[in-house]
Structure formats: structure tokens, C-alpha cells
Amino acid sequence: QVQVMESGGGSVQTGGSLRLSCTASGFKYSTYSMGWVRQVLGKEREGIAAIDQLDATSYAESVKGRFIISQDNAKNTLYLQMNSLKPEDTGVYYCGVGYVPYAASMLRRAESPDFGHWGQGTQVNVSS
Secondary structure: OOEEEEEOOEEEEOOOOEEEEEEEEOOOOOOOEEEEEEEOOOOOOEEEEEEEOOOOEEEOOOOOOOEEEEEEHHHOEEEEEEOOOOHHHOEEEEEEEEOOOOHHHHHHHOOOOOOOEEOOOEEEEEEO
């Protein structure tokens, strides 16, 4: 059974930084990609960053240049470094895994909650 757990959320002021972490285990298949989505109050679920097993990455335009996704395979840990945070980044951030080989595919399909396996989420609050 796939288990995914996020950590690292919190509250920061505009312009600040946070790093989210995610551990995942129990994958059913050997080919997969991982990613982050967020749910902002009143808006649709948004795929924001994804990475595949070749370390190729894909980002939503809303976070490109500010957020960095990375992974440490030795630690089975996924990270999301969030810089230059804005109030509109406030929301619940979810980490997940999907059985697709490419980051771009993961980013696109992550917007469907029925796709892949996701954690319980971690809250990020950015105040102005």
C-alpha cells in the first residue's frame, strides 16, 4: 500500500521561504513520477511541480522561477523549496506519486484527485 506523508508547512510573510518535505513508500510499480499540488480556498486543485526518475522537472507558470522541486532517492524524500512566497500561495499542499514516466505528464494528470496516490496535505499560510 502506498503511503505518502508531507511535512514542513507553516506561516511566513510575503517574500519568505519554506521547504516542504515528503516521504513515500509502498510503490506498486517501478516507473513513477512524483509531484506537488495545492488546493487554494475557492479555486481548483492546481498541479504546481513534478519530477521524474531522470530528475526532469515540470512547473506550473504560477510558481516557475520561485519554487524548486527535488528528490533524494537515498532518503526516499521529495522536497519543494518555495521562495518569494506570495499571499496567493496560501493553501494546502499535497505530495503524491503517479505511475507515469515523465514529469510533464505527472504535472498535467496530478490535477485530478483520482490519479495517483496523495498524502493528507500540509498547510501553507503567507501573510501580507
